[in-house]
Amino acid sequence: MSSKILVLPGDGIGVEVADQAIRVIDKLNELGLDATYEKELVGGASYDANGEPLTSEVLEKAKQSDAILLGAVGGSKWDDVERSKRPEAGLLGLRKELELFANLRPALVFEALASASTLKDEVVSNLDIMIVRELTGGVYFGQPRGIEDTSDGKKAVDTQVYYDYEIDRIARVAFDLARKRNNKVTSVEKANVMETGVLWRQVVKDTHQDFSDVQLENMLADNCAMQLVRNPKQFDVIVTDNLFGDLLSDCAAMLTGSLGMLPSASLGAENNGKRHGLFEPVHGSAPDIAGQDKANPIATILSLSMMLKYNLNQSELSDKVESAVQKVLSEGFRTGDIYTSENQTLVSCSKMGDLIIERI
Ligand code: NAD
Numbered sequence: 514m515s516s517k518i519l520v521l522p523g524d525g526i527g528v529e530v531a532d533q534a535i536r537v538i539d540k541l542n543e544l545g546l547d548a549t550y551e552k553e554l555v556g557g558a559s560y561d562a563n564g565e566p567l568t569s570e571v572l573e574k575a576k577q578s579d580a581i582l583l584g585a586v587g588g589s590k591w592d593d594v595e596r597s598k599r600p601e602a603g604l605l606g607l608r609k610e611l612e613l614f615a616n617l618r619p620a621l622v623f624e625a626l627a628s629a630s631t632l633k634d635e636v637v638s639n640l641d642i643m644i645v646r647e648l649t650g651g652v653y654f655g656q657p658r659g660i661e662d663t664s665d666g667k668k669a670v671d672t673q674v675y676y677d678y679e680i681d682r683i684a685r686v687a688f689d690l691a692r693k694r695n696n697k698v699t700s701v702e703k704a705n706v707m708e709t710g711v712l713w714r715q716v717v718k719d720t721h722q723d724f725s726d727v728q729l730e731n732m733l734a735d736n737c738a739m740q741l742v743r744n745p746k747q748f749d750v751i752v753t754d755n756l757f758g759d760l761l762s763d764c765a766a767m768l769t770g771s772l773g774m775l776p777s778a779s780l781g782a783e784n785n786g787k788r789h790g791l792f793e794p795v796h797g798s799a800p801d802i803a804g805q806d807k808a809n810p811i812a813t814i815l816s817l818s819m820m821l822k823y824n825l826n827q828s829e830l831s832d833k834v835e836s837a838v839q840k841v842l843s844e845g846f847r848t849g850d851i852y853t854s855e856n857q858t859l860v861s862c863s864k865m866g867d868l869i870i871e872r873i
Pocket of ligand 1: 526587588589604772773774795796797799800801802809812848850
């Protein structure tokens with residue numbers, strides 16, 4: 514049966530990079546993918562057309578699809594729109610309604626781009642790690658929260674809360690992924706000073722009993738930040754909570770050098786062998802270069818590659834896409850954001866799409 518992909522280009526360069534990913538889907542269909550796709554509005558584009566950043570019709574289509582590919586949302590045009598109707602609310606609405614609790618952010622350094630990192634080549638060359646961040650719980654959502662006046666002055670409260678089921682399900686995602694990679698999970702918390710850290714470590718240990726073939730290590734979050742910069746290649750899969758994951762995934766991302774290269778996936782719970790998945794580049798709508806055919810489409814094409822691997826069960830096609838990207842880079846083709854020397858060939862967004870498709 515053919516897979517149904519919902520494409521939500523969004524705003525700014527989201528439209529340009531999503532177009533290139535769609536062309537890759539067309540190419541993969543010639544190679545046996547068997548996927549159909551439909552384009553819909555989200556974010557500012559949806560607000561302009563419908564007065565809402567995410568309509569109930571599009572949400573329903575998202576629920577019915579096998580996977581969603583998103584470009585980016587946002588732009589200063591919508592700065593004065595009320596918070597609940599801003600472009601970002603469309604994205605948050607999708608994550609919430611589809612219960613996308615697991616955020617996967619790979620930090621992958623292509624050999625040809627190792628010099629774009631601020632770290633030494635030998636530290637990052639061929640780096641391939643995956644950060645699995647819990648996305649729907651923890652201190653960003655815990656109650657009580659707020660700022661109140663007290664007799665001692667103003668008091669601000671945030672609350673870190675985790676239930677055991679939330680830790681168990683994210684740990685399962687991490688162990689599962691490790692089995693498809695290098696079989697090692699590093700679970701990161703601060704069990705030395707936080708109760709949620711103590712529960713986190715205990716639950717991950719219990720869940721590990723179902724994955725005893727996977728190597729498990731525990732690491733304190735502050736040490737993990739240091740190790741990511743000192744020797745990132747020691748890691749395979751890192752699993753951590755919402756707050757630590759926010760920080761550590763940005764830190765790991767910078768090991769790779771450019772925002773235009775970073776894919777991501779957000780996954781929901783497994784149901785009858787299927788799970789919701791939203792695949793999107795880490796970058797935003799880049800208003801400064803929007804509409805100029807200058808954006809790097811690789812983050813979005815690599816997000817499509819994650820979709821092939823994690824939601825559509827097409828690992829071979831996913832590998833083909835990644836090899837094509839690797840080849841284009843090693844032949845010296847670069848969009849403006851990763852162009853670093855005159856020996857390289859500067860290309861547009863659509864030309865980068867052409868070059869990758871030719872090599873798939
Ligand atoms: P941004 O990621 O859009 O851009 C930051 C810088 O990186 C810009 O100079 C941009 O030109 C460059 N850049 C980003 N992606 C690129 C690509 N693929 N190729 C080449 N260069 C690229 O971040 P920002 O400027 O802080 O935000 C712009 C808008 O995007 C804001 O409205 C913000 O809210 C929104 N945003 C959306 C998402 C999302 O949709 N997931 C994420 C971050 C920001």
